[in-house]
Amino acid sequence: MKAILHVIEYDFRNFFRYRWFVIGLIAMNLADLFISAIVFTTMTSIVDYFQFFAPGLVVLGLFASAFMIGREINMEIRREIHHYMLSLPMTRTELAVGRVLAGGLRGMLYMTPLLITTFIVLHRFPTLPQLLLILLTLLLLAIGISGVSISIAVSTTSFEKFVTARGVVYYMLFFCSSVFYPISIIQVLATKGLGPLVTFAQVNPLTNGSDLIRSFLLDSPDYVFSPLMLLNVAVFCGIFAFFATFAYSKILQRH
Amino acid sequence: MGLKKLWLVIERDLRMFFQYKFLLIMRGIWFVAQVALFGLIVNKMVQAAAAEAGISYFQFYVAGVTIITLYSTAMFIGYDIFEEAEHGVFEYLLTLPVSRRELVLGRSIGGGLRSFIYVGPLLAVVLFILGVSNPFYLLVALAAMFLFAFGVSGMSITLAVAMKSGDKYDILIGVLDALIVRLSTTMYPTLYLQRAMPAYATVAEFNPLTYAADLFRWGTGVEGALQFSPLVGVFGLFIFFFAFTLVGVVFYERRLEGGNWE
Numbered sequence: 001m002k003a004i005l006h007v008i009e010y011d012f013r014n015f016f017r018y019r020w021f022v023i024g025l026i027a028m029n030l031a032d033l034f035i036s037a038i039v040f041t042t043m044t045s046i047v048d049y050f051q052f053f054a055p056g057l058v059v060l061g062l063f064a065s066a067f068m069i070g071r072e073i074n075m076e077i078r079r080e081i082h083h084y085m086l087s088l089p090m091t092r093t094e095l096a097v098g099r100v101l102a103g104g105l106r107g108m109l110y111m112t113p114l115l116i117t118t119f120i121v122l123h124r125f126p127t128l129p130q131l132l133l134i135l136l137t138l139l140l141l142a143i144g145i146s147g148v149s150i151s152i153a154v155s156t157t158s159f160e161k162f163v164t165a166r167g168v169v170y171y172m173l174f175f176c177s178s179v180f181y182p183i184s185i186i187q188v189l190a191t192k193g194l195g196p197l198v199t200f201a202q203v204n205p206l207t208n209g210s211d212l213i214r215s216f217l218l219d220s221p222d223y224v225f226s227p228l229m230l231l232n233v234a235v236f237c238g239i240f241a242f243f244a245t246f247a248y249s250k251i252l253q254r255h
Numbered sequence: 256m257g258l259k260k261l262w263l264v265i266e267r268d269l270r271m272f273f274q275y276k277f278l279l280i281m282r283g284i285w286f287v288a289q290v291a292l293f294g295l296i297v298n299k300m301v302q303a304a305a306a307e308a309g310i311s312y313f314q315f316y317v318a319g320v321t322i323i324t325l326y327s328t329a330m331f332i333g334y335d336i337f338e339e340a341e342h343g344v345f346e347y348l349l350t351l352p353v354s355r356r357e358l359v360l361g362r363s364i365g366g367g368l369r370s371f372i373y374v375g376p377l378l379a380v381v382l383f384i385l386g387v388s389n390p391f392y393l394l395v396a397l398a399a400m401f402l403f404a405f406g407v408s409g410m411s412i413t414l415a416v417a418m419k420s421g422d423k424y425d426i427l428i429g430v431l432d433a434l435i436v437r438l439s440t441t442m443y444p445t446l447y448l449q450r451a452m453p454a455y456a457t458v459a460e461f462n463p464l465t466y467a468a469d470l471f472r473w474g475t476g477v478e479g480a481l482q483f484s485p486l487v488g489v490f491g492l493f494i495f496f497f498a499f500t501l502v503g504v505v506f507y508e509r510r511l512e513g514g515n516w517e
Contacts, residue, residue, distance in 0.1 A: 024426035172284075
């Protein structure tokens with residue numbers, strides 16, 4: 001446990017070294033909320049888009065910040081710093097678990113101000129049990145995203161490949177989720193012969209994460225909390241945390 | 256300035272680009288996801304607004320996303336520069352019997368050209384979806400898009416050599432992407448930018464992405480009337496191209512040597 005904490009501390013120190021990256025992320029997220037969301041609010045009457053999108057922005061920010069760990073690991077591999085990491089007095093599994101958890105916890109740290117901003121702009125605050133449930137779900141989601149990011153980082157050999165793969169994962173997961181638009185609108189894909197994508201959107205952990213927040217913050221019958229939302233995110237977290245731990249500890253030795 | 260040497264630099268960048276098969280396939284998937292997922296779904300969400308603006312949002316977005324793809328592909332030359340710096344290829348390039356000016360101009364043109372070649376097949380699909388109402392207008396729009404791609408490539412090189420840090424460059428590109436794309440008419444018509452916040456529409460008026468996207472829509476007939484004269488649009492993109500190619504050459508020449516790449 002102590003070794004894992006050391007790894008987490010190392011990654012947190014790195015996180016604060018990349019303060020410009022964090023500022024950049026904040027700028028991107030705020031641009032999404034205060035430019036795109038406001039413009040789309042004037043374009044659609046189906047939902048109050050600004051209110052709808054604000055909880056999605058929390059997931060968006062969580063994803064981007066939890067994904068940063070992969071970028072650092074990819075850089076370490078390219079600059080061969082991973083040899084040093086592998087020489088540390090800890091097991092491969094401790095190192096890998098520490099990094100997966102650190103990625104998730106950093107995502108939570110970054111996401112917190114966005115979550116508070118969402119509470120403020122929506123003028124709604126959840127009850128304590130609801131808040132704890134939101135935080136638990138987002139933590140599981142962040143660890144899962146960190147796992148996806150690490151899996152990609154150790155499987156790609158160049159920064160370009162990592163950046164491109166990050167873009168594709170980002171667009172596939174976000175466009176096929178209810179982060180940007182309600183799941184009822186996504187049903188339109190079924191009429192275009194893209195039915196499997198609708199199913200994917202329904203089981204997508206990003207859909208479940210953002211809809212869970214909406215169920216506590218929006219007064220809409222379209223968003224009702226279901227324990228399946230939490231289960232779905234937990235399964236995603238379990239699969240990718242395991243996969244990343246395995247991939248990091250095995251593939252790293254081959255480089 | 257030797258044209259032959261310039262061509263050698265351009266040819267090298269083109270060859271390099273087509274080595275990135277993984278990247279090209281991924282970018283293709285990214286484009287399809289933008290069109291087939293985001294385009295179709297948002298089209299459903301904003302149907303009433305699109306009818307009010309007298310457009311098909313899907314067609315409007317497809318044209319916009321073509322310009323976004325052209326922009327992001329042209330921006331990629333900056334990542335190439337960092338890759339070269341990281342692997343020490345930069346020093347090799349400096350030893351070649353090619354002047355700094357030829358090197359940077361060749362890279363700027365190569366960066367723009369390769370993004371245009373990459374977007375070519377996607378453009379064919381887009382033109383199939385959108386149709387062409389006036390071939391002359393389309394040619395004007397394509398010429399404007401050439402200027403746009405070269406300008407973006409020059410901008411990318413300028414930023415890359417100004418930063419000399421892959422991390423800072425990646426962050427800046429992300430922020431620029433967030434602001435330039437969102438404060439343009441690539442994703443929504445000017446009318447709605449104006450309604451949301453007049454200041455957004457004012458910024459969008461001077462955005463090269465707005466010029467490129469609106470000219471492309473005008474060229475394909477998606478938008479019957481432009482908010483500005485086509486000449487103004489082409490001139491705006493020419494200034495963008497000229498400024499960044501010129502600035503790119505000066506910056507590249509001054510900062511090329513001395514290392515300090517991060």
